[in-house]
Amino acid sequence: MSHQTPQVQDDSRFWAEASEGRLVFQRCADCAFLRWPAAGVCPECLGRSFAWDEVEPVGTVWSFAVYHRAYAAHLRERVPYNVALVELDSGVRLLSTLDGFPPEADPIGARVRARFRAVGEHPVVPVFGPA
Numbered sequence: 001m002s003h004q005t006p007q008v009q010d011d012s013r014f015w016a017e018a019s020e021g022r023l024v025f026q027r028c029a030d031c032a033f034l035r036w037p038a039a040g041v042c043p044e045c046l047g048r049s050f051a052w053d054e055v056e057p058v059g060t061v062w063s064f065a066v067y068h069r070a071y072a073a074h075l076r077e078r079v080p081y082n083v084a085l086v087e088l089d090s091g092v093r094l095l096s097t098l099d100g101f102p103p104e105a106d107p108i109g110a111r112v113r114a115r116f117r118a119v120g121e122h123p124v125v126p127v128f129g130p131a
């Protein structure tokens, strides 16, 4: 019986590039699928090789929810706040928060662009605002 060592995801490159204002994702070397979250194996073809590719930080709001509780200390003064699923033009879907959309607004379908800024304990994260 053989055992495979679990692949630990390493997304440190994503965060390092974000701190420089760039969005990068793993692109499968075998089928070109863009992976997010970072993974040791391609969910499309099970390939293990990849390169990091920069993508345009623009996309469309695919879904969202309004949170009325702060699930992290740095969000206390922002309640209520939205959490959105943004579909980048490259096809990757990314969870983030929206800037410039009041909580009562329906942003689905809105074109957005990432800004990179410090949030909570993270040095820099992508946050989306109107494109």
Ligand SMILES: [Zn+2]
Residues within 6 Å of the ligand: 028, 029, 030, 031, 032, 033, 042, 043, 044, 045, 046, 047
């Ligand atoms: Zn693949």
